[in-house]
Structure formats: structure tokens, C-alpha cells
Amino acid sequence: MSDGSSDTRRDIGRQLQEFARRFSGLWAGRAVEPDEIVEFAAEAVPHTIAAGLTLVRGDARPITLAATTELARRVDELEYDSGEGPCLDAIDDDDITAVADLERDPRWPKFSAKAIEETPIRSMFGVRVFLGGDDRGALNFYAPEPGAFTDLDLGIGAMLSAMASLALQNAVAQRKTDNLKVALESSRQIGTAIGILMSSRLITADRAFDELRTVSQHTHRKIRDVAAEVMETGALPEAKPPRRREG
Structure with missing residues (x-):
């Protein structure tokens, strides 16, 4: 009889194989769309209610390239307006930045105050997406409960971001062609x-x-x-x- 951890590892393996198959440059002979990446990411990370993809080009203001819900877009805009937050930190300083409870975490006072006031989101994390050149990005995940994300969620998000990086680079190259x-x-x-x-x-x-x-x-x-x-x-x-x- 297999234990729960073995079943979980097999589920993760299947999810990552499906992600790789779906978003490889050879699949369906077309470039992947950002909306497809975030939709699959939201399905793959167990405790998230939404996912989004932030893009920064050079010194320009960050934009949300794709998101599964308007709530995710709203949280992103609050980050961009305040100039601080876990997703922006993931892009500029760390490969992955997580917050267990916006009400208790002191790192981003302006963003946290706005997010608590205007949205139900209380925990979130962002994982850097490598795009090359001056383009930078992050794959972002959101939840309304404090402490919603486990180490397993973060690990899946990190692996998905690596594959998303390759998929987006391929999409950019295809569009240039x-x-x-x-x-x-x-x-x-x-x-x-x-x-x-x-x-x-x-x-x-x-x-x-x-x-x-x-x-x-x-x-x-x-x-x-x-x-x-x-x-x-x-x-x-x-x-x-x-x-x-x-x-």
C-alpha cells in the first residue's frame, strides 16, 4: 500500500509532465499563451485560489500579463502602485518570496495596508520567471487564508516557474519569427x-x-x-x- 506522500509525489510528477507536454514548443506547433500558463499554474498549486503573471520591461511600470481572476489583477495593481510587495521582491531580490499573513508581516507596510483594506487576500507568494534581456517576471499565487501555502505549494510553484520561463521565451522567439x-x-x-x-x-x-x-x-x-x-x-x-x- 502506498502512503500519502508517495501519492502526492506521483500527483506532482503527473502535473509537471502535463505542463511540460502542454507548453513545449512542439506541442500543437504553436507558441504558448500567458493565459494558459496562469490557468494551469492555478490548477497545479493546491492551496491557491488564483494565479497571475507579472512582467517588467526595463524601467517601465510592471504589468500583469495574465491572471486567472480580477482579484489577482487588483492585488497586483496595489503592489505596482505602492512600489513594494512579495511579487516585486521575487523579481528583483529573491527567486521566491512568500508571505504567510499580510496582517502580521512588516516588510511591505504600504502594500499590505491597501491589500488588507481592499481585498480578501491574506497570503501569497511570487516566484521569479527568467525571460532574458531587460525583461523580468514573476509567477504569483494568492489565497484568502493566513498560512495557506505549504512548502509543497512553494515547491510546485518554483518548478512551474522554471517551465513557464522556457515556454515564454519560446513564445517570444516564435512571435519575433x-x-x-x-x-x-x-x-x-x-x-x-x-x-x-x-x-x-x-x-x-x-x-x-x-x-x-x-x-x-x-x-x-x-x-x-x-x-x-x-x-x-x-x-x-x-x-x-x-x-x-x-x-
């Missing part, structure tokens, strides 16, 4: 359209681009969309000025 593909396709369309106009209208490349831009501005269309029409029709669309409202 997708953006590059879009930029290259746009450049190809614009270059081809310029060539068509140069040949058909006997004008220079600079003049052809100016005409594309003029049509784009007058018709409120993107230059690449105007270029795509030139590629299809062989002619420059009419640059009709926007209608003036009467009265």
Missing part, C-alpha cells in the same frame, strides 16, 4: 509594386514609393495593402481624399 515573416512579405509586396509602377509609368523608384504612400495616406490603407492591389491589377488605385463631413 512571425513578425519577421510578415515584415519580409510586406517588403516583397512593396518592392514588386514599385517595380510595376516604375515599368508602367516610367518613373523612378523614389517616385513610385511616394505614389504608393500618397494612396495609402488618402485611402487610410496600409502601404502593403496598396502594394498588394498593384500586384493584382498592375495599376495604382485612385487616391481619393477622405470625405468631409457635412455640417
Whole structure:
């Protein structure tokens, strides 16, 4: 017969395997979304009622990239407004920062006072998420009861944050690749359209681009969309000025 601790370890193992499978770069051939990370994290940490993901870019104000509830977002905003709190400490000073009771912990007086006054949250912890460059983050967990989180909760949160780091880095890399593909396709369309106009209208490349831009501005269309029409029709669309409202 297996004891409870063995069952718990097996449950944790299954959860982490599922997390790795779900958020690996190969799963479903797509980048993971932040909402998916926090939803799974909230399910995996036994005593949390919500999870959130904080992102800090350089010296900019922190933002909540994703959260499972509006309550989590509200607690985060109180941290950002006060400039202090366990999630911010996890990002800047420690890999993991936990508070068992906001009413008794003296480390963040401004944040704790606001959180106690405006929310039911009394215990929480944040785990650093490594993103590279100037990007920094934390995976955050919240509970209304004092002393809600056990060492097991913290351990699961720490392991999930490591996998979330890899998943988010992969997502960022995938989006950069997708953006590059879009930029290259746009450049190809614009270059081809310029060539068509140069040949058909006997004008220079600079003049052809100016005409594309003029049509784009007058018709409120993107230059690449105007270029795509030139590629299809062989002619420059009419640059009709926007209608003036009467009265």
C-alpha cells in the first residue's frame, strides 16, 4: 500500500509532465499563451485560489500579463502602485518570496495596508520567471487564508516557474519569427509594386514609393495593402481624399 506522500509525489510528477507536454514548443506547433500558463499554474498549486503573471520591461511600470481572476489583477495593481510587495521582491531580490499573513508581516507596510483594506487576500507568494534581456517576471499565487501555502505549494510553484520561463521565451522567439515573416512579405509586396509602377509609368523608384504612400495616406490603407492591389491589377488605385463631413 502506498502512503500519502508517495501519492502526492506521483500527483506532482503527473502535473509537471502535463505542463511540460502542454507548453513545449512542439506541442500543437504553436507558441504558448500567458493565459494558459496562469490557468494551469492555478490548477497545479493546491492551496491557491488564483494565479497571475507579472512582467517588467526595463524601467517601465510592471504589468500583469495574465491572471486567472480580477482579484489577482487588483492585488497586483496595489503592489505596482505602492512600489513594494512579495511579487516585486521575487523579481528583483529573491527567486521566491512568500508571505504567510499580510496582517502580521512588516516588510511591505504600504502594500499590505491597501491589500488588507481592499481585498480578501491574506497570503501569497511570487516566484521569479527568467525571460532574458531587460525583461523580468514573476509567477504569483494568492489565497484568502493566513498560512495557506505549504512548502509543497512553494515547491510546485518554483518548478512551474522554471517551465513557464522556457515556454515564454519560446513564445517570444516564435512571435519575433512571425513578425519577421510578415515584415519580409510586406517588403516583397512593396518592392514588386514599385517595380510595376516604375515599368508602367516610367518613373523612378523614389517616385513610385511616394505614389504608393500618397494612396495609402488618402485611402487610410496600409502601404502593403496598396502594394498588394498593384500586384493584382498592375495599376495604382485612385487616391481619393477622405470625405468631409457635412455640417
